[in-house]
Amino acid sequence: MRDVILLAVCFLLFGCAAEQEAVNYNNIYMERCLSTGMMAVGLDDDIRADTGLPALDGMYLANVEPRSAADSAHLKAGDVLLQVGEMEVYDKESFAKAFMELEGQKRVTVKVWRKGGLFNFELPLTF
Numbered sequence: 001m002r003d004v005i006l007l008a009v010c011f012l013l014f015g016c017a018a019e020q021e022a023v024n025y026n027n028i029y030m031e032r033c034l035s036t037g038m039m040a041v042g043l044d045d046d047i048r049a050d051t052g053l054p055a056l057d058g059m060y061l062a063n064v065e066p067r068s069a070a071d072s073a074h075l076k077a078g079d080v081l082l083q084v085g086e087m088e089v090y091d092k093e094s095f096a097k098a099f100m101e102l103e104g105q106k107r108v109t110v111k112v113w114r115k116g117g118l119f120n121f122e123l124p125l126t127f
Contacts, residue, residue, distance in 0.1 A: 028096035035126050037068020040081055042091040051078070056113055057090040058082040073123040075112065082118075083111035 033039055040059035047053065047060050058080040064070045075081075081089055084098035085108045102108050102125055110123050 023096075025093040025096040028100060029092040032096065032099040036070045036123065037065035038070035038075060038081075039063040040089075040095060043080065053080060056080050056082070057088070058113065059089050059091075059095055061112075069124045069126055073110070073121045075110070075121060075123070076114070078114070080113040081110060082113055084108060084123075085110075 039062045041047070041062050043053065043056060043058055043060050048055065051060070053060070061070075061075060061077055061079045061081060064075050064077050081095075083089065084095070085102060087094065087098035087101065089095045089098050105125055107122050107124055109120050112119050112121065
């Protein structure tokens with residue numbers, strides 16, 4: 001009986017913790033893309049082949065909206081976003097997590113690869 005109670009307590013504790021940690025990174029990713037004005041997609045072999053990009057792990061900026069935060073930071077379509085603040089980004093989840101860490105901040109330094117070079121830009125945050 002004691003084992004059943006212990007098992008039930010563990011299930012409740014870990015089950016509740018798992019529910020609390022369930023985050024919809026896809027929604028956060030889309031919100032951050034919209035709020036910054038950039039559409040970033042994870043690099044894959046097809047994108048690398050189409051663009052001639054080297055084997056980087058990052059987020060390809062497919063679009064940057066005119067007069068957006070990304071545009072004011074001088075980001076351009078075709079850039080590869082490698083890092084947001086201190087976090088590396090390479091897919092929707094890592095992108096969302098990086099921006100989640102920045103809640104309440106006004107700016108963040110982003111590292112991008114552009115035409116063979118690495119550049120840092122200051123991205124204003126509007127969320």
